[in-house]
Amino acid sequence: MREHAGPHTLPALLAARVARHGAAPLISDGTTTWSAADALDIAARRAGALAAHGVERGDRVALMCTNRIEFIEIVLGCAWLGAVVVPINTASRGLQLEHILRNSGARLLVTEAHLASAVYALAAPDLALESIWLIGGEQESGAFPGACRTMPMPPAGEPLEAAELADGDPLAILYTSGTSGPSKGVICPHAQFYWWGEHTASHLGVVAGDVLYTCLPLFHTNAVNSFFQALIRDAELVVGRRFSASGFFNALIASRATITFVLGAMVPILLGRPVSPNERAHRVRIALAPGVPERFQADFTARCGIALLDGYGSTETNFAIGGTIDAQRPGYMGRVANGFDARVVDASDRPVPDGTAGELVLRADEPFAFATGYFGMPEKTVEAWRNLWFHTGDRVVREADGYFRFVDRLKDAIRRRGENISSFEVEQVLLSHPSIETAAVFAVQSALAEDEVMAAVVLKPGEALEPLELIRFCEPRLPYFAVPRYLEFAPDLPKTENGKIQKYKLREAGVTASTWDLETSGYRLERA
Known part of the structure; x- marks a missing residue:
């Protein structure tokens, strides 16, 4: 059994990794590779640059960036300073983008230069934004309305001491689509990401020296979780720019990956391509593959030699239902994982019998293993966490032997x-x-x-x-x-x-x- 003594904050986890294997590679985006010692130094110096530009503990820093090393740099700098990073889907536009910036109250936006036009198009001079930092290029034509300053992302500053943080302090606000209203900002504490990494790594069997490869977007929970797996299990994470069906297996080979991550639609897309020798020339033994339909799983494993691990989690929760590959049952998400409770309930929150469909509700044993609410939306927080259970909005069936099967969504x-x-x-x-x-x-x-x-x-x-x-x-x-x-x-x-x-x-x-x-x-x- 692994030791889980805290603190479970990102600065503490990074310092612990440096003490164990400081020189070993931790993360690469294909062009830049950082060891854990590099990452710690960058975190301290990026925090210095943020502080020099007026960012304080608790401030929200919006981040609109594709899969490149600067994304991780901003996350590390915010965590070191005690600020809260707000990753934004790079495809966000119009009302959705304005809502995220307004709801989060971000004072600083860090964005790739080619994405800045989406921000300039907003007719919202009353937002809290004071500065925009541009990554990777010159400022495009246009400007944000009002007194907001736009500048290239400044270089790293003087290193700061890490903020004194607790497990429940927020690390990120991740916006997940609303179902009957605007997108909700999920307040994700430091310890939630630790437990995401720990449970996922346990299910996947991540060990020291493994190379994890993800091409999923870093602004989603899945890819951020993969960074924490690498951090706490002394592995390396290689981040691909984006998913390419034609280049996926080549990327696995080039990265020397042993573990990868896919989503439901990626597997049938890959199976729809002509058979290639590269599908077997990689070292990957397993992939986290939530939502892959049962009919594709055996064919993919037989063809590509990669076992597919299903499970259940959400931005608000954790890897609450799943298990190791030997406990996998096609068509099922798995059993409730150690450290979590799960029920299937009716509209009045009463448990329904096994074999009966109802809403999945969850709670965690460990403090701050789940999100702490929705930012600026107390009524939505109370609604989702009513009766001390998180209500997922997903309709599932629990079988008599404890396996859970996804049916559909209650939410719109x-x-x-x-x-x-x-x-x-x-x-x-x-x-x-x-x-x-x-x-x-x-x-x-x-x-x-x-x-x-x-x-x-x-x-x-x-x-x-x-x-x-x-x-x-x-x-x-x-x-x-x-x-x-x-x-x-x-x-x-x-x-x-x-x-x-x-x-x-x-x-x-x-x-x-x-x-x-x-x-x-x-x-x-x-x-x-």
């Missing part, structure tokens, strides 16, 4: 290509079009085992609107993955007696002969 959310999409946020963009009277956004089934975004739209009397015109309207206002693939123009939408749109009827109808399909239109969305 859409998951496409590994991204959570708020139907509310997409609807708000559609409703801002002057020709649209009402709209409903919902998920329809995808051939890749995840969701596609469909919108049913009712136009105002006398208005006309071409589908591509609406897509072009959405494109600068939404992340590319949230732009609807399917559009259905209808004279009206099904409603309850109280006027609420009955989305279940729209889902049941799904794609019809009259539905417009973006993928067959010949138009291609631009991706950040």
Whole structure:
């Protein structure tokens, strides 16, 4: 049994890693490699630069950056200083981006130069932003409204002593898509990331000397978790720029990876490619692969030699349901992990019998192993953590032998290509079009085992609107993955007696002969 004596803060974990294996490589983005000793020095000096520019303990620092070493540098600097990093999906645009910046109250935004135009496009001079630091390039044309200063990211400063932090102090605020409202900022304490790393590493069997490879975006929990696995298990993390089906196995070979990470849709995409010798020329023994449909798992392992480990966790929780590969059962997430409690409950929070579908609720034994709430949204925090259990919004079944099976989502959310999409946020963009009277956004089934975004739209009397015109309207206002693939123009939408749109009827109808399909239109969305 591993020792778990605290503190479990990032500066303490980094110092402990340096004491064990300071010179061994800790993280690489393919061009730059840091040992643990390098990372500790960079954390202290980046904290110095942040402090020199007015960032104080508890301040939020927004971060809009692709998979490059500067992302980790800002995370380490914030953690060392006691500031809170706010990673933002690089595809965020318009209302969603403005909401995140406004809700978090970030005083500083660190962004790659080529992403700055999305920020400049916001007509929101009343945001708390005081400074914007640009990574990797000159300032593009444009400027943020108001007195906000824009400058290249300054060099590292004089090193600071690490802040005195507790396990429950926030390390990050991660925004996860809202289901009946705007995106919620999940307050993730230092210890939550430690327990994420510890439980995931235990399930995967991470040992000293392993090389972890991820091409998943660093602004999501999954990839940040992989950094903590490497940190606490004396392994190395190699970060790829992005997922490429044609280059995935080459990246595994080049990185010398022994463990990797995939999402549900990636596996059928890889299986859809022609067989290549590189699929067996790597050293990877196992991949964390949540949400991969059962029908693909055996074929992928047989073809590529990589075991796929399923499980359940969320931004608010931890790796609460899972197990090691020898306990894997296809089609199931696993059993509740040590250190957690799980129940399946009805609408009144009463446990339902085994074999009966209900909502999954969770809680943790260890202090601060879960998020501590939603930033600036106390009513949403109380709702989600009511009765001292975190309510996941996911509908599951627990079998008599303790294995959990995912059924569907209770929440009105859409998951496409590994991204959570708020139907509310997409609807708000559609409703801002002057020709649209009402709209409903919902998920329809995808051939890749995840969701596609469909919108049913009712136009105002006398208005006309071409589908591509609406897509072009959405494109600068939404992340590319949230732009609807399917559009259905209808004279009206099904409603309850109280006027609420009955989305279940729209889902049941799904794609019809009259539905417009973006993928067959010949138009291609631009991706950040």
